Amino acid sequence: MLDREEFIEQAYFFRTLRERVENGTPVQEILASVREEILATTKLPMAVDFLMGELQLKGRLGDGMGRLPHYFTSFQSFIIKRAEDDRARLDFQIALHILEREAEFRGSDSMQPAALFIYQFECLARNRLGYDIGMSAIADDPAYSEGWRTWIRRIRFELGTVDFASLVFQQSQLNLEEIRRQRRDPDYGADIPILFNMQAGRIARANRGKDPLYLFAALQRQLAYPVVPRPKATSAGYAFPPQVELRFQRLEARMTLLEQEQKGGLDLTKFYQSGETPPTASSSEET
Helix, strand or coil: CCCHHHHHHHHHHHHHHHHHHHCCCCHHHHHHHHHHHCCCCCCHHHHHHHHHHHHHHHCCHHHHHHCCCCCCCHHHHHHHHHHHCCCCCCCHHHHHHHHHHHHHHHCCCCCCHHHHHHHHHHHHHHHCCCHHHHHHHHHCCCCCCHHHHHHHHHHCCCECCECHHHHHHHCEHHHHHHHHHHHCCCCCCCCCCCCECHHHHHHHHHCCCCCHHHHHHHHHHHHCCCCCCCCCCCCCCCCCCHHHHHHHHHHHHHHHHHHHHHHCCCCCHHHCCCCCCCCCHHHHHHC
16 A cells, blocks of 8 residues: 555646646646656655656556556556546546545545445446456455455356345444344354455445445445546537637528528618619629
């Protein structure tokens, strides 16, 4: 795990990169400028230097992040690689926003593995990034203990056949307490790793058989789990650039004049200036 100041600078790095990409600035220029803005006492400037070289060589950030596993986690590299994949549905700005919010959460005092896992899993589910490689990337995160890694790798093969809320409930303190009460054995399951607390277990039990998105929303409301960024809703109508819109208006006016001329109802008097009289038929014949 990195120090808190590393995650703070990572959050700033991903946020700045996202905002400047939205403004149309090339990624190479952003990396060169943001490198001078990052706190020099962290290791991020050296990582940015490496990313700049990989970007010039291969044209992708994800490959460079994947070659720095001691600094960027496997989940971070996976998100960027999927965003750079032409066949994926993940937008690059949304991917940067996902990593920005994750870094903010890692650097906060409320960081806990259960909330981090739910956040990362919801990123996979909402953006349809695939559970096979995605869950493997989550399991390799250094924030998780060996008990977490074993459970994540096991449920990777159960997703789709077992309700996700049930999987969460089975590893909760609430489930263990109920089993102990039924068996009348207060020491039962002392060696079983408990991954979710009582509150998360109650929420998971209440959402069994429902859409997992309801579970994510309930955990965010009740336990302040981090919220996964979503794409902004687009307007119903498509807005053309002003220049294109002006040309459409001119074409529409010309089409209207042609239709009136064909019907014989074209009135040219409205095109004359005030006080000007239209030419008569005799004067036009003389000319």
